[in-house]
Amino acid sequence: MARTDETELTKSEEGYIETIYALIEEHGFARVADIAKTLGIKPPSVTSMLKRLDCQNFVKYTRYRGVTLTTKGRSIARKLGRRHRALKDFLILLGVPEDSAEADACEMEHKVNPETIRKISKFVEFVQTAPNTPPFLLHFKKYEKTGKRPSHCKLEQKNAE
Numbered sequence: 592m593a594r595t596d597e598t599e600l601t602k603s604e605e606g607y608i609e610t611i612y613a614l615i616e617e618h619g620f621a622r623v624a625d626i627a628k629t630l631g632i633k634p635p636s637v638t639s640m641l642k643r644l645d646c647q648n649f650v651k652y653t654r655y656r657g658v659t660l661t662t663k664g665r666s667i668a669r670k671l672g673r674r675h676r677a678l679k680d681f682l683i684l685l686g687v688p689e690d691s692a693e694a695d696a697c698e699m700e701h702k703v704n705p706e707t708i709r710k711i712s713k714f715v716e717f718v719q720t721a722p723n724t725p726p727f728l729l730h731f732k733k734y735e736k737t738g739k740r741p742s743h744c745k746l747e748q749k750n751a752e
Contacts, residue, residue, distance in 0.1 A: 602701040605671055606630065607640050608649055611660055612668035622657045674700040677712035684718060684728065686735060 600608070610629050614621035623641070627634045641652040649664035660668060678699050682692035700708075718725055730741050 608668050609671050620657055674708045680715045681711050
């Protein structure tokens with residue numbers, strides 16, 4: 592199971608909550624057919640999961656009417672969204688192409704410890720709000736391309752004495 596701050600959810604449950612949140616944000620509603628299409632699964636599987644999430648008080652599901660997120664569900668969806676953005680932004684800072692960063696963030700967000708996410712998020716925020724591109728990022732890009740550190744970016748060797 593994946594860890595969230597308030598409860599334990601499976602990766603699949605988190606995926607459903609994120610999908611429902613995204614559909615509601617985009618269209619104002621989420622229906623079984625839309626969720627199934629987005630996730631690439633059959634509607635009966637969606638219905639089964641919605642019943643389970645309803646019992647856990649993450650969604651309010653009414654047959655033939657669609658689904659809404661409860662306060663608890665919206666809270667989890669926002670947290671998952673922040674986790675996803677932090678990881679995606681971090682990967683992009685490293686030079687990962689955006690489409691790969693998006694896919695990798697989707698996988699990583701369900702497995703990474705919340706404290707690690709908090710640190711990554713703070714790091715990304717710091718770098719993105721720096722007045723200039725931090726020199727270490729420029730040095731890293733050069734190192735990534737050439738395999739060599741810029742001469743002014745080498746650690747001093749300590750004597751082994």
